[in-house]
Amino acid sequence: MTALSKSEQAYRLIRERIDSGRYVPGYRLVLAPIAAELDMSVVPVREAIRRLEAEGLVTFELNVGAQVALIEETEYQHTMQTLAIVEGAATGLIADGVTEDQLTRARAINERMRDTLEHFDPQRFTELNLEFHSVLFETCPNPHILDLVHRGWNRMKVLRESSFSFVPGRARESVEEHDRILRLLGERAPAIEVELAAREHRLATLHAVLEQQHQAKHRAESSAA
Amino acid sequence: MTALSKSEQAYRLIRERIDSGRYVPGYRLVLAPIAAELDMSVVPVREAIRRLEAEGLVTFELNVGAQVALIEETEYQHTMQTLAIVEGAATGLIADGVTEDQLTRARAINERMRDTLEHFDPQRFTELNLEFHSVLFETCPNPHILDLVHRGWNRMKVLRESSFSFVPGRARESVEEHDRILRLLGERAPAIEVELAAREHRLATLHAVLEQQHQAKHRAESSAA
DNA sequence: CCGCGATAGATCGTATATCATTTGAGATAT
DNA sequence: ATATCTCAAATGATATACGATCTATCGCGG
Numbered sequence: 001m002t003a004l005s006k007s008e009q010a011y012r013l014i015r016e017r018i019d020s021g022r023y024v025p026g027y028r029l030v031l032a033p034i035a036a037e038l039d040m041s042v043v044p045v046r047e048a049i050r051r052l053e054a055e056g057l058v059t060f061e062l063n064v065g066a067q068v069a070l071i072e073e074t075e076y077q078h079t080m081q082t083l084a085i086v087e088g089a090a091t092g093l094i095a096d097g098v099t100e101d102q103l104t105r106a107r108a109i110n111e112r113m114r115d116t117l118e119h120f121d122p123q124r125f126t127e128l129n130l131e132f133h134s135v136l137f138e139t140c141p142n143p144h145i146l147d148l149v150h151r152g153w154n155r156m157k158v159l160r161e162s163s164f165s166f167v168p169g170r171a172r173e174s175v176e177e178h179d180r181i182l183r184l185l186g187e188r189a190p191a192i193e194v195e196l197a198a199r200e201h202r203l204a205t206l207h208a209v210l211e212q213q214h215q216a217k218h219r220a221e222s223s224a225a
Numbered sequence: 226m227t228a229l230s231k232s233e234q235a236y237r238l239i240r241e242r243i244d245s246g247r248y249v250p251g252y253r254l255v256l257a258p259i260a261a262e263l264d265m266s267v268v269p270v271r272e273a274i275r276r277l278e279a280e281g282l283v284t285f286e287l288n289v290g291a292q293v294a295l296i297e298e299t300e301y302q303h304t305m306q307t308l309a310i311v312e313g314a315a316t317g318l319i320a321d322g323v324t325e326d327q328l329t330r331a332r333a334i335n336e337r338m339r340d341t342l343e344h345f346d347p348q349r350f351t352e353l354n355l356e357f358h359s360v361l362f363e364t365c366p367n368p369h370i371l372d373l374v375h376r377g378w379n380r381m382k383v384l385r386e387s388s389f390s391f392v393p394g395r396a397r398e399s400v401e402e403h404d405r406i407l408r409l410l411g412e413r414a415p416a417i418e419v420e421l422a423a424r425e426h427r428l429a430t431l432h433a434v435l436e437q438q439h440q441a442k443h444r445a446e447s448s449a450a
Numbered sequence: 451c452c453g454c455g456a457t458a459g460a461t462c463g464t465a466t467a468t469c470a471t472t473t474g475a476g477a478t479a480t
Numbered sequence: 481a482t483a484t485c486t487c488a489a490a491t492g493a494t495a496t497a498c499g500a501t502c503t504a505t506c507g508c509g510g
Contacts, residue, residue, distance in 0.1 A: 005463070030490090031491075041465045043463085043466095044464070046492085047272060050272050050275050050279075051275060053276075063472060064471085065492065078369045082369040143303060145310065230494095255461070256462075266496070268493085269494070287501090288502060289503090
């Protein structure tokens with residue numbers, strides 16, 4: 001009835017804790033305590049950590065051990081840029097086969113996102129955002145691309161909690177960009193157009209965050225002077 | 226002096242054998258014999274196989290074991306399509322920062338490819354092709370995208386050996402498309418233009434292979450009738 | 451003759467034990 | 481005071497052993 005190997009259990013636990021931020025970047029994943037907590041030996045825990053390593057969520061050093069992947073300044077940029085590319089591509093790929101039902105549901109989700117703009121809840125907004133894109137990706141014919149999108153999302157989960165805060169006003173733009181993507185899909189625009197719109201959608205968020213960081217830095221410097 | 230863990234040794238051995246085609250798709254990776262051959266216990270071998278699983282080179286089933294990933298008809302398409310997207314993106318990203326030195330070396334490699342067209346050697350051609358793109362990717366600022374490209378190449382290694390043969394005439398076109406990409410890069414064309422050219426380059430190969438398969442199938446059917 | 455259940459062999463999954471490596475604290479010498 | 485050396489504790493890496501699970505074969509009953 002378990003149908004779940006111990007290494008799978010360990011994987012899920014560690015993964016969940018990284019996602020939730022309980023294991024922050026830099027946290028050392030020591031085998032023995034984790035194994036003890038899960039009431040298993042270290043062997044399955046090692047396997048779980050190896051999987052996480054292959055996914056880029058933890059870094060590893062021979063005879064030293066694993067720690068939750070650290071994020072450099074540029075890491076966020078690269079992840080977002082990559083996500084923009086693969087998410088854009090995935091959206092472009094659905095352009096030809098998107099159904100009216102999908103569009104209807106996506107529109108509904110986007111309206112709910114619009115509603116939340118009044119009493120804004122970043123957590124909820126992010127959830128709805130994932131839902132929005134997930135609905136569209138349902139009919140993506142290329143599972144590889146979808147896999148890359150999901151990897152990107154997972155990576156973002158780690159990054160989000162760290163030092164990258166929310167950008168005011170970006171949510172509203174985001175909803176409008178969703179409108180635009182839905183409109184393009186609805187009027188059966190060329191796939192490349194849809195792709196680039198989706199890509200820009202993600203890149204716009206990246207640029208907004210970078211801009212905000214730049215300004216925050218500038219403020220800090222002038223106040224220090 | 227070893228500086229190499231056993232699980233790493235196991236990983237490399239298995240990986241090399243998958244790449245070289247010695248372990249064909251469907252081949253069952255049984256722990257004990259591999260461990261015996263490498264003179265180690267099964268534990269590091271398991272870890273190695275887990276890594277390969279995370280990379281998609283082998284599939285895994287609980288309590289049954291691992292086998293080299295099988296390729297369905299559509300798998301090749303999806304892999305090539307994904308590779309077209311990420312390789313295109315990577316090429317687009319270098320557009321702004323490409324150096325004259327890179328272009329010179331890439332041109333030289335492409336000329337060597339042109340030379341091999343006379344007495345054609347698919348193996349050699351593929352090597353040079355990788356070299357060509359590698360030279361360009363040297364300055365790619367986004368390591369994530371590069372990683373995706375390499376994953377794609379690895380995946381292709383597995384697929385190439387299987388059932389997807391060479392397409393006559395495609396090599397010459399390929400060299401010409403390389404010329405085109407180099408020309409765009411040389412005249413500092415917009416990144417998106419470079420990206421789409423590189424993407425098309427890869428997609429053209431995909432379409433050529435599909436077309437050839439379609440014709441082969443058609444021939445088989447009419448001769449059967 | 452075919453289908454189904456029992457059984458044995460193969461193989462995987464995990465625990466325990468041991469060896470190897472790293473790291474840091476304390477001692478010692480310069 | 482600082483640098484380096486030594487050694488012990490912590491931790492990772494691997495081997496071995498055993499129990500669990502699957503798979504294929506064989507025999508039995510329909």
